[in-house]
Structures are given as structure tokens and as C-alpha cells.
Amino acid sequence: MALAAHAERGADYRYGAVALFMTTGAILAALGFQYIGGYVPCMLCLIERYAYYAAVPVLFVALALTSGSYRGLAAILFFLVALTFLANAGLGVYHAGAEWKFWPGPETCGGGESLSTTAGGLLNDIQGIKVMRCDEASFRFLGISFAGWNVVSSLLIMALALRAGLAASAGRR
Structure with missing residues (x-):
């Protein structure tokens, strides 16, 4: 009985840790494709990264709260991350x-790179930047785009x- 209770208390930690690992890995992969692979992100690509940027510190704090008496707050944070990624999906x-081409993309979608503010740098940027449109996939793996x-x-x-939040909320009773 005690072993089962201990395993349940650790479930929120494990699921939350895997979520943190996946979130960090996904954003590092996106940055690697951008800066090492040369794939310039479009505006929507950059917006889709916000969920990952926000989730890393929130998941870290939620994980820190799972071992103490703040499991309810940890559950709320896990649920907020789940809601954020539902919207991101x-x-x-x-x-x-x-x-x-199932529907039109945003009219304002061009390149995601920022331009220099100096005249020489601006000329180099204009010559070197490949503008990515939101309605064109720059790469597909197994037939699926980024x-x-x-x-x-x-x-x-x-x-x-969501699973980490459910485990954390069950553990606070």
C-alpha cells in the first residue's frame, strides 16, 4: 500500500519531467534547424515557439512545487501548460x-528574421535573407512539415x- 502511494506521488514528477524534456528538446531542435540548418522561420513558426518558451520555466517551477505542500499550485501550473499547448496545437x-492549401494563410506572413538598422547591414540582410511564407513548407519529414x-x-x-496535473491534484487530497 505504501509503495503504491509513493508511486502515485512520483507520477506527477515523471510526467512533468518528460514534458519539460520534450519542450526543451523541441525548442532546441527548432533553433538548431534555424541557425545550423539555415531554415528561416516564418511569422507563424515564430509565434508557435512562444508556447515552448513560456512552458520551460513554468514546468520547471511546477516540478519544484510537486514535492512540497504546494501540489495544488503545481497542478494549476501543469493545467495551464496543457491549455497553452492545446492552443498551440x-x-x-x-x-x-x-x-x-486547405485555407489561406495570414496576409501579413513574410520572413521571420529581423533586419539590421545600419545601412551596410541592411543591404547585406536584403541580399542574404530568404523570405519564408507561412503557406509554404520549407521542409517535410515523413510527409509532415515543421x-x-x-x-x-x-x-x-x-x-x-495534463497527466502531471491530474497526478499532482490527486496527491494533494
């Missing part, structure tokens, strides 16, 4: 649908954060 579906993989990743992280 929706944005990814919109983006992937625009790439597959936006499609964002949907898969977001749904997995959402499920992990």
Missing part, C-alpha cells in the same frame, strides 16, 4: 492547413502536462 493545425510536427509535439506535451 490549434495554431499548428491552422499553419499546416495553410501549407497544404508545422505538422509542432501539432504532434504540442499534443504530446499537452497530454503529459
Whole structure:
């Protein structure tokens, strides 16, 4: 009986830790494709990264709170992360649908890189930047674009954060 209770208390930690690991890995992969692979992100790609940037510190804090008497607050944080990634999955579906021409993408979507403010740097930027449109997939792996993989990743992280939140809320009773 005591072993089962101990295992349940650790469940929120394990699921939350995997969510943190996946979130960090996904954002590092995106940055690697951008800066090492040369894939310039579009505006929607950059917006889709916000969920990952926000989730890393929130998941870290939630994990720190699971071992103490603040498990209820940890559960709330895990649920907020799950909600964030549900919204991010929706944005990814919109983006992937625009790439597959199921619906039009945003009119304002051009390149995601920022330009220099000096005249010489601006000229170099204009000559060197490849503008990515939101309705064109720059790369596909197994037939799925970066936006499609964002949907898969977001749904997995959402499920992990939701499970961690349920375990944390069950442990506070």
C-alpha cells in the first residue's frame, strides 16, 4: 500500500519531467534547424515557439512545487501548460492547413528574421535573407512539415502536462 502511494506521488514528477524534456528538446531542435540548418522561420513558426518558451520555466517551477505542500499550485501550473499547448496545437493545425492549401494563410506572413538598422547591414540582410511564407513548407519529414510536427509535439506535451496535473491534484487530497 505504501509503495503504491509513493508511486502515485512520483507520477506527477515523471510526467512533468518528460514534458519539460520534450519542450526543451523541441525548442532546441527548432533553433538548431534555424541557425545550423539555415531554415528561416516564418511569422507563424515564430509565434508557435512562444508556447515552448513560456512552458520551460513554468514546468520547471511546477516540478519544484510537486514535492512540497504546494501540489495544488503545481497542478494549476501543469493545467495551464496543457491549455497553452492545446492552443498551440490549434495554431499548428491552422499553419499546416495553410501549407497544404486547405485555407489561406495570414496576409501579413513574410520572413521571420529581423533586419539590421545600419545601412551596410541592411543591404547585406536584403541580399542574404530568404523570405519564408507561412503557406509554404520549407521542409517535410515523413510527409509532415515543421508545422505538422509542432501539432504532434504540442499534443504530446499537452497530454503529459495534463497527466502531471491530474497526478499532482490527486496527491494533494
